[in-house]
Structures are given as C-alpha cells and as structure tokens.
Amino acid sequence: MTGEQPAVVVRDVRKSYGELKAVNGVSFTVAEGEFFGILGPNGAGKTTTLEIIEGLRRPDSGEVRLLGESPWPRNVKLLPRIGVQLQASSFFEKLTAEEQLRTFGSLYGVSAGTAADMLELVGLADKANERENRLSGGQRQRLSIACALVHDPDVVFLDEPTAALDPQARRNLWDVLRAIRDRGKTIVYTTHHLDEAEVLCDRVAIMDRGEVLALDPPAVLVRGLDAPTHVTLQKGVLPVAEASALDGVEEAHEDEVSLTISTRRPAPVLSALAERGALDGLQVRTGTLEDVFLGLTGREYRA
C-alpha cells in the first residue's frame, strides 16, 4: 500500500434498476498492489459495483476513478491496464486452451509466447491442447483467469472466481490468486465465501442490499466484533456444571455429541481444561467473518 495514487476510487456511487437500488451510495478506495475483497450474499450489489468500476455500466450518480481515469464512457486508454475475468464460459467456440489465450492476447497485441507463460501460471501447461469444453469447471475457471491476465494488466477484476468449484479446486485457485498478487497486481474480487476472503484479502468490504456495511482487514473486523471464542470438547469428558464453573467461562452447553464452552478469555479456560486432562476432541473456534456479518445485519449469513 505504497502507491502515490490509489488504483481504484469509488465515491458515493449509486445505481438503480427501476425500484431496486442495486448500489446505494458505495464508497471505497483500493490501494495499488492491494488484494481487495467485496463480500456479500447474492444480490448484495457486488457485481454491479464491479461492473461500474470496470466501465461496463454507467452509475446513476457518484464518481469512479480507475488508475486516475474515468472508466465511463469506454476508455480505450484504460483497457490495456485492466484485466477482467468473466464467467467460466466466456470463450471462443471450439478452441483449445492455448488458442483461447492467444486469441484473447491478440486483442491486446500480445505475443504468442505470453500464452504459454499464463498457462504455466494457472497450472494448465499440460492442458494447452485441450479444447475449452473438455476442461473441468476448475480448469475452465483458471483458464478464464489466465485470459484476464494475458496482457499483463495492473488491476485485475475477478467476479466470484471460486463460485461453483469443489473445495479442492477452490484451494488450487487460491494458490493462483496468491501468485497473481505476488506479481504486484492490484486485485479486486467478489466472493460469497467469507472464509476464503478471510484467508486471501488484505481488506474486505462487506456489502448487503447495495450498501457497504464494513470495510477493514478481515482480522480487524473479527477482532472488533468482540465475539466469544468457542471451545468444543467431546461430550462426557467434563460435566456441564463443572465446565460452567471454570474461571473465564461465560456459558457452557452440551448436545448429543459435544460440549461447547464460550469464553472471551480462552487462555485460563484452556489451561484449566489441560489440568483436568479434559482435552479430548478439542476444537477452538474464534469469531469469523460470518459472525461479523451476523453482527452487522442481524441475519445469519447465507451465500
């Protein structure tokens, strides 16, 4: 976050579709080299916000600066400096992975050699000659990210890159995203996987119903939540009454399989448990972004 000039500035942007206020006064700034996440459930306004920044839609009001310029109307000077990953099927018909990259690259005047580099980066080097429609969902997703990066843009926009992927493919993609970040790119991405944003992002904006509810590094958001830590043990290792009496315990309850203790001072609780030799099945869960979302909206988070 050293940049003299922020990569993205969004100031009080609004966009309505008829009665629906899709984006309702959103403001934030993304520094150069930052990994910025926009989180929220479906319909929160994430995609519309992203499309406005990319210059695909015109905001009803408010201002957007992308690398110091206005992205609307279509700003040809800006286009080579931004990379946009679209949904997993945005490919030319019947072309192989490498041909896709070469074709998209040619739109930017990029040499054919870059295509091979990009395949390497996203781990598809062995699929270069495979037709796009024969790739798995995760591979297609990685190819579409490679297509967004083929012209070496400064700012990369990814719209739900991990949606509809199985856990293994998601983890693979995280590595790709980290590799892009390590190349010094600014990444703006949307997701509805809160756990993922917690792992990847420098800062996150939590959106709901067209508004930004919170904006901070994930750890700061979670800490600020002042949510209790949940210590879970196997049922029967300790009676509920005894657990409730331990120093620092706020509440303890038991269900069919486990005993759950809530505390804001986990250190004395854990040492007391260790003294009693009651650590079977121990799990410690601190607050997460889902708790943050719950705290902000009063609703359970549902992707």
Place this chain on the structure above:
Amino acid sequence: MTAFRTLSLAMFKGFVRDKATLFFTFLFPLMFLVIFGLVLSDGAADRTKVAVVGDGPIVSALRDSGALELEPHHDEDAAVRKVRDGDLPAAVIVRGQRLEVRFAQSDQVEAATVVGIVNGFVDKANLAATGQPPRYAFAAEKVEDAALKPIQYLTPGILSWGVAVSAVFGSALTLVSWRRKQVLRRIRLAPVSATSVLSSRLLVSAGVALVQGAIFVGIAALPLFGLTLSGQWWLAIPLLLLGTIAFFALGMLVGAFAKTEESASAAANIVVLPMAFLSGTFFPVDRAPAWLQAVSQAFPLRHMNDGMVDVLVRGKGVEALLVPASVLTGFTLVVAVLASRVFKWEE
C-alpha cells in the same frame, strides 16, 4: 492488424471444428442439389409409357421410333385395367388392321399426346400402303430455348440459398452465443474495435461462400448432373461476396433481436426459408403466378439468384450484375444501419 488475423483464424478454426455447421453449410444444400438434380433431370425417363396388346407393323414402327415406351400385355382386360387404375395414360390394342386407343380421361394432355402419336403412325402407314409419294414434307428440329434444364437453374439457385443460409446463421448465431457467453463483453473490455471483430467474422463467411461455390458448381458439373457453365461464370464471384455481406448483415439484425441461440436459429429460418421458396431456389420463378413474381422482387435472394443464373449459365456479361449488385448493396446498407441501431452488447 494482428488482432484481425488472429481473430479470423480463431473463427475459422471454430467453424471447421463444428461438424453440425459443416453439415448445414456444405452437405445439406448439396443434398438438395443432388436430389432435385436427379429427380428433375429430363431425358429418356420422360417418355410416355403405354400398354400394348397385340403386335403388327404399326406397333413395330412405334417401337423403333422410340416416341413412346411400350409395355406389352397379352390380356386386353389387364391393359385397360391399368389405364383405369391410373397407372398408364393409355392402352393401344391391335385388332388385325384396326388400332384402338383407350385413354384415361384425367390427363387430357398426355392422352392427346398418345392419340396424336399413334394416329400419326397410322396415317404414315396408310400413305405408304397407297404407294403415292407424299405431297407435303415435314421436318422437326431442336431449338435451344430460354427455358433451362433443371440443373442449370438448380445450381445457381441452391448456391445462392446455401450462401444466404450460412451467412445469416453464421452471423446471427455467433452474435447471440457471444452475447450469452459474455465474449462480447470480453471484446468490449479490450482495446479493439467492434469493426475488426465483425470484419474477421465476415471474412470467414466470405471464404465459406467461395468454397460453397466451388463445391456446388464442381459437383453439378459432373456428367451425372451435367451442368454447363457459360463463358463468364467467374462474374459469380463478386456476386457471391456481395450476397454474403448482405445476408451477414441480415444475420446481425436477427442476432440483435434474438436472446438465445434457439430463437436466433428459428428466426433465421423464418426469414430465409420463405425467401428461398419465393426466390427461385428450387424452381424458376417465372413459372410462378404473376403476383408471386412481383412479391419475390422484394427479396434480395431473388436478385442474387437472377444474377447467378445470368452469369453462371445464361452467358450474360457484367451488365447482368448491375441490378443484383445494386439491390444487394442497398439492402446491406439499410439492414446494417438497422442492425447497428438495435445492437446490444449485453443480455
């Protein structure tokens, strides 16, 4: 320029790797050409066939002349039954010196043909029997008339139709599928003009049209079908290209309205099929009623077709291209302006 080249190559590869498209571009029109070419081919099979009961000098003369095809019968009842059932237009029955013709009432033209031919042979035999030299001479000779052999109008017609179909479908389906799959959005986000994307797709369509022309004409020229090209057949090439551009523009218009590939394909069919039937693809328009001919003047395919017939088989020169080329160019301009007005980048 490199974007244009790579895009053209990408779209060309996409085209040749799509088997369904290849079928509808090349084999499907070719099937029509082959089927109509064979069914409508005139010649020996066109002779009228009649039943014959009995034999004699007149029957032999008829047989030798080849004017009618004779189907010998032993039983008079069986021969007449064939006529009554509508299988044969007439039966010729020999009773010694007397020749009887029993003909079907339904087809007066064919019956008159048979009666006339048989009567002619009887008269000739009578004259020969008198030993008198004939006072009046009679000679018949073939004249090449303006009415064309079926293959001569089928080839230009089916070629125009095939080019129109592949250009309309090519542009309409590409546009709709790119919009749905957000390839259009991807292009809009790249520093490349819509014109170079469009023209690279158009280049592929133009190449396809030329290949269609070469294949259809090549096959129709086989001895089996017997197409004869006229001297200035190469004038068909500019016409093919103009037609491709016109129908490509029409496809863009269809693609601007259609939301899914299915609706684009249905809409393209609704536009192209009636136009094909009314523009002389499968039969010459001049055999149609006058009002229909007037209606067909409104279709660009009609003019492309007329131009094709003129330069491919009628041996006309560059002046025959004037009207078709003007109509196609005008059509292209109007439709392209319309299409660009209603064009949508996003769903």
